[in-house]
Amino acid sequence: MAEKYNLVGISGSLRRDSYSTAILLTLVEAVADRATTAIADIGSLPHYNADLDTDAPPDEVRRLKDQIARADGLIVVSAEFNHGIPGVLKNAIDWASRPVFKSPLRDKPVLIITESPAFTGGVRAQYQLREAFASALARPVPTPEIVIGTVQSKVAGGRLTDRAAIDFAAAAIATLFHEIDQLHRATTA
Numbered sequence: 705m706a707e708k709y710n711l712v713g714i715s716g717s718l719r720r721d722s723y724s725t726a727i728l729l730t731l732v733e734a735v736a737d738r739a740t741t742a743i744a745d746i747g748s749l750p751h752y753n754a755d756l757d758t759d760a761p762p763d764e765v766r767r768l769k770d771q772i773a774r775a776d777g778l779i780v781v782s783a784e785f786n787h788g789i790p791g792v793l794k795n796a797i798d799w800a801s802r803p804v805f806k807s808p809l810r811d812k813p814v815l816i817i818t819e820s821p822a823f824t825g826g827v828r829a830q831y832q833l834r835e836a837f838a839s840a841l842a843r844p845v846p847t848p849e850i851v852i853g854t855v856q857s858k859v860a861g862g863r864l865t866d867r868a869a870i871d872f873a874a875a876a877i878a879t880l881f882h883e884i885d886q887l888h889r890a891t892t893a
């Protein structure tokens with residue numbers, strides 16, 4: 705694609721000094737010459753309630769779904785809570801996943817990155833995220849699992865500072881761009 709990629713970035717944490725958000729912002733800045741990224745505000749979403757999930761949903765839901773619909777792909781960075789997806793992130797995926805099989809997530813390439821102070825780097829949440837996005841017919845980007853363990857030693861001043869982790873994630877973003885290009889070629893052929 706000749707123009708810049710249009711991405712949505714989602715952090716799975718609302719915490720002010722979140723490692724997930726620090727990693728997301730670092731990567732967004734690293735690819736700023738190739739992609740424009742809107743950071744989704746998932747903290748403002750109401751709890752999923754099918755009664756609100758109508759053609760006129762809450763404004764916050766509409767905003768998120770519009771952002772995703774306009775985007776070429778997503779970058780999701782999250783911690784792991786109790787061996788799974790943090791509730792706030794699962795809530796956002798649930799909203800974005802409707803209507804079933806026709807949601808804005810359908811066919812959307814999604815790069816999934818997890819982090820944790822533990823050596824395991826949130827790998828269990830990583831697999832649950834892959835499942836949840838696959839359920840919504842999104843396309844988890846086929847990369848090795850991008851897990852950033854012992855994250856507390858790799859983030860400083862609100863940014864990811866560990867060179868190996870940055871390079872690992874940057875290679876995955878190159879794969880995300882490749883997936884977007886492939887999809888674009890397939891749909892415009």
Ligand SMILES: Cc1cc2nc3c(=O)[nH]c(=O)nc-3n(C[C@H](O)[C@H](O)[C@H](O)COP(=O)(O)O)c2cc1C
Nearest residue numbers: 717719722723724725783784785786787820821822
């Ligand atoms: C409720 C809760 C549950 C957690 N469960 C896990 C867990 O199962 N595995 C893990 O590696 N870390 C776990 N952690 C630690 C988080 O991964 C860690 O605090 C992470 O850095 C938070 O992400 P953030 O910095 O983006 O807010 C848990 C933290 C909380 C608050």
